[in-house]
Amino acid sequence: MGEHERPVVAYLGPEASYTHQAALSTFPNKETTTLSPRTTIADVFSAVQNRSAHRGVVPFENSSNGSVVFTLDLIANLHGMHPDVLVCGEAYVAVKHCLLGHAAGIPSTQKEGEVRIDPQFTNPLAIPKSDLSRVKKLYSHPQAWGQCKAFLATYLKGVPRHDVDSTSRAAEIVAADKTGESAALSSLAAADVFGLDVLAESINDRKGNTTRFLVIRHASSPPLPSPSLSLPTPNPPTPWKSLITFTLNHTAPGSLAQCLSAFSSHGLSLTSINTRPSGVENWHYVFFVECGGRKEDGEGEGDVNRALGELGGVARTWRWLGSWESRL
Ligand SMILES: O=C(O)C(=O)C[C@]1(C(=O)O)C=C[C@@H](O)C=C1
Helix, strand or coil: CCCCCCCCCEEECCCCHHHHHHHHHHHCCCCCCCCEEECCHHHHHHHHHHHCCCCCEEEEEEEEEEEEEHHHHHHHCCCCCCCCEEEEEEEEEEEECEEECCCCEEEEECHHHCCCCCCCCCCCCCCCCCCCCCCCCECCCCHHHHCCCHHHHCCEEEECECCCCCCCHHHHHHCCCCCEEECCCCCCCHHHCCEEEEEEEECCHHHCCCEEEEEECCCCCCCCHHHHCCCCCCCCCCCCCEEEEECCCCCCHHHHHHHHHHCCCCCCEEEEEEEEECCCCCCCCEEEEEEEEECCCCCCCCHHHHHHHHHHCCCCEEEEEEEEECCH
């Protein structure tokens, strides 16, 4: 990419995915930034690694359904393809799933009073706007199924589910099937973009269903290289967060406790911990921790730098994967 070219931000597309919404809210200036859709989360990582994009936006975790494991594996660089990708920001998007399809023109016969609301979920069960009896195939991103359990179990029990790369890709597939037998769990924005009917709205189990997205960069690209890629500064300023991965010698008693105490002994609180199979051998894991604070450049003397120094003495391997300002 030339120095004077408009910076490119790759995101999990197509248009109208929730990741697109996260990219738009983070990089709202169309004059200075080009948003570029990619087919898979791995493609976004590759675009940042091979520097065909200055930044990438990827989903990271959902408030009701947990981590996006594809992203965790790519961040941990388990397949060795993205050694230079670091996290430099985050964004939160309210996720209200809809069921999209081709309405048959027959209104739903479901009456509000007949619907049993499962007390386990906080979002009252949505009533379909039209008859769903001809829906024979469902499409969505695997994360979405787990966020809409009550609606699917009540109205679409046993209907085969097809995993696709994003919720907007699901809408695109459904738009192409004019039989009306396909429906997608997708966004209201996707209904507009792909010309679909909203068969039911707000079908997620929990009110306030939110997904957190990460902004990624190449290690050689400075955190704030140009005004168009500077994330808006939060006012008042918010705390920093850092992401670190490490692996252990699982047979040594106390090795996980020693790794974690490297953070507490420098006054850093951990806000999340995750594991994924490391791929090195069975039952061996990569640990992901997020802590407060930022790593200072070079040989800086910050608490995160000191904690990493101590971690280096107790972990089998470790990597710092970026520090960024919290958007919570
Ligand atoms: O498919 C999309 O629209 C995405 O942006 C991906 C994704 C995810 O992976 O979590 C984002 C938000 C929702 O939680 C469901 C799917």
